[in-house]
Amino acid sequence: MKNIIGLIILILGGLSAISPEAAWNLEIGWKVRDAKPSDAYLLYIRITGIIACVIGLILIFSW
Template sequence: MKRIVFLLLSLLISGSIVTPVSADSTWERIKLSNGDVVKFSYEELSNGFRYEVRFENGRDYWYEETGNTGRAGGSGSLTSEETDMAEEALEIYKQNHAVHSTMDEQEPSGSPIGILMVLFGVIATFSSRTAWYLEIGWKLRGAEPSDLALGANRVGGVIVALLGLFAL
């Protein structure tokens, strides 16, 4: 019984990962620089796009871009020349329809967590006494930080600031 449930879940998950081009998508003919004509289908996704190129010999090539990642595929016997032709077809389509790649328009995310990490890291690096006080000094009356504590705060501040930059 467990195997059947696992098999059904696997099929359900794999079916939701594959996003085929819908059957009712419109195909447009595009003439390439070498004179060949290919069928071209373009589909907007939630945060990207997918296109498919179908050649006269029945082979096809597809490319999908979501967010800041792209993936491509096609017929097993697709040649590198056909791949280049498919990319040319996309460029022609983009020019004719004013389509822009989502990768071309990436804006910095400005993650609040990344900003806070950079801020705390800079404070700990350049004002290690303040960082020590915020960490533990406020609990103690009349105590002073050791040189080791100040050095650890500086090193930790650099690490946190760098991690914050990666989180941005």
């Protein structure tokens, strides 16, 4: 079960790390019109995505 959860976290974290704009659109962008995320918020999303990837890998490969 933890492997499945780890895989889900890894996929969502990878999306956030690779394309923070897409992650922002999925989370907030659909609620507002003609809004753009700030560079600081995009950096925050990218960093949390990398952290989520690490946590996902730990869950997948831990005993």
